[in-house]
Amino acid sequence: MPRHSDARSARLLNALAGEARRCLIVDDEPAMRAVLRRLMIADGFECIEVSSGVEALAALETQPVPLVLSDYHMPVLDGAELLRTVQSRWPGTAVVIITAISDVNLAVRCLDAGALDYLTKPFSTEELRARVLQALEKRRLLIDNAAYRTRLEERVAQQSRQYEELFLASLQSLADALEVKDSYTWGHSTRVSQYAMAIARELQLDGTLLDQLELGSRLHDIGKIGVRESVLNKEGPLTDAEYAHVMEHPVIGWRLLAPLLRDMPVALAVVRSHHERFDGHGTPDRLAGLDIPLAARITAVADSFDAMTSGRPYRSGMPVEDALAELRRCCGTQFDSQCVQAFEAALAKQTVARPDWRVQRAHSLQIVA
Numbered sequence: 001m002p003r004h005s006d007a008r009s010a011r012l013l014n015a016l017a018g019e020a021r022r023c024l025i026v027d028d029e030p031a032m033r034a035v036l037r038r039l040m041i042a043d044g045f046e047c048i049e050v051s052s053g054v055e056a057l058a059a060l061e062t063q064p065v066p067l068v069l070s071d072y073h074m075p076v077l078d079g080a081e082l083l084r085t086v087q088s089r090w091p092g093t094a095v096v097i098i099t100a101i102s103d104v105n106l107a108v109r110c111l112d113a114g115a116l117d118y119l120t121k122p123f124s125t126e127e128l129r130a131r132v133l134q135a136l137e138k139r140r141l142l143i144d145n146a147a148y149r150t151r152l153e154e155r156v157a158q159q160s161r162q163y164e165e166l167f168l169a170s171l172q173s174l175a176d177a178l179e180v181k182d183s184y185t186w187g188h189s190t191r192v193s194q195y196a197m198a199i200a201r202e203l204q205l206d207g208t209l210l211d212q213l214e215l216g217s218r219l220h221d222i223g224k225i226g227v228r229e230s231v232l233n234k235e236g237p238l239t240d241a242e243y244a245h246v247m248e249h250p251v252i253g254w255r256l257l258a259p260l261l262r263d264m265p266v267a268l269a270v271v272r273s274h275h276e277r278f279d280g281h282g283t284p285d286r287l288a289g290l291d292i293p294l295a296a297r298i299t300a301v302a303d304s305f306d307a308m309t310s311g312r313p314y315r316s317g318m319p320v321e322d323a324l325a326e327l328r329r330c331c332g333t334q335f336d337s338q339c340v341q342a343f344e345a346a347l348a349k350q351t352v353a354r355p356d357w358r359v360q361r362a363h364s365l366q367i368v369a
Helices: 002-016 030-042 053-062 079-089 104-112 125-180 188-202 207-218 222-226 240-246 249-257 265-273 294-309 320-329 337-348
Strands: 022-026 046-050 067-071 094-099 117-120
Touching: 002 125, 022 030, 022 053, 030 046, 030 067, 030 125, 046 053, 053 067, 053 079, 067 079, 067 125, 079 094, 079 104, 094 125, 104 117, 117 125, 125 207, 125 222, 188 207, 188 294, 188 337, 207 265, 207 294, 222 249, 249 265, 265 294, 294 320, 294 337, 320 337
Parallel strands: 022 046, 022 067, 067 094, 094 117
Antiparallel strands: none
């Protein structure tokens, strides 16, 4: 007998995992509460007694417990309603329903509603003790499973973030590799992204749009991977045919990235639409006005500003004030005036670095074998 008692005590200790042995007894019959209290105290439990479902909820508000022993038939708030409320508000509580009616259908309904066991009066001491232990062990299993699922979800989410970071880093490496093909625009995508983010913050944008704008603006010229190097590196103005060839890059980039950025529509819109014009005479879709995605309108301003202030083999970079004057002149035709004004405000507040127009950005890249 002592060996059996020791084993039961160890199982109870494991089921409660360090929690206090505390239970709530709910029954409108004082005699039944007394019987349950005596049996539970003998098992080392601290007991809280109430005579109704309403009092039980008030007691749980004050002091949650791992175990509730509740009568089924009670006035005002019966055991079924108490069970539903406990499951909703204190889901980590084991509820054992006790009733004088031996009804299989009732027992099934209680178990379906979340009771961890069901006991019919009259019951023996050993039967009660066995059902209590079984309910607490079921409760521990449910708690451990929930904790495991949470840890698993956190691990999956962490791995997903790592994969996403690697994926984005790979895309950025691709964009950097593209700029190696044209040494005169080295760093262009980074600067465009910085300008675009400054405009977006001035417009008080945040959240997903801001994150996708940053990615899209860094990758906006990725389609130039499909443009001939002889055209990209031409030391002189482009012919009409060459210009048309270069302007294929928004669609090339969009087709390249569409399978990879299905969940990033804003970034894709930047890649495809950053050469649209506010007056509808842009490319590739001839969108106009507010039909052009906001992120693309922002990037158009940032892209054009960097193009004007960056040096080329056949010209030096334009002074910042001249470039701003050109942006203002093209408001309403090429650019969204709201985006131009936001960019000017960001430069005035020095939230983004002003380029030094005197430095022609023609870097000779030397690859050491």
